Amino acid sequence: MTFEQFIVAASSYLINSRGERMGQAYFNALSFHRPDIAVVIGGDPEYDPFYDDKNINRFLGFVADRW
Secondary structure, eight states, rough: OOOHHHHHHHHHHHHHHHOOOHHHHHHHOOOOOOOHHHHOOOOOOOTTOOOOOGGGGHHHHHHHHHH
């Protein structure tokens, strides 16, 4: 899977996951597809978008750099 394919998968997950915010959906998709990256980001107040959607751009940059 490429990073671009991950974006498509995460967007699809967001559309189909009722009640999850964007940050939650993208982090959950990352946890499924690349748990090795998710474990590094999880809980980091600068990059983790799970609790704060404002981190989504930094999150995506971090993920893209490590993909």
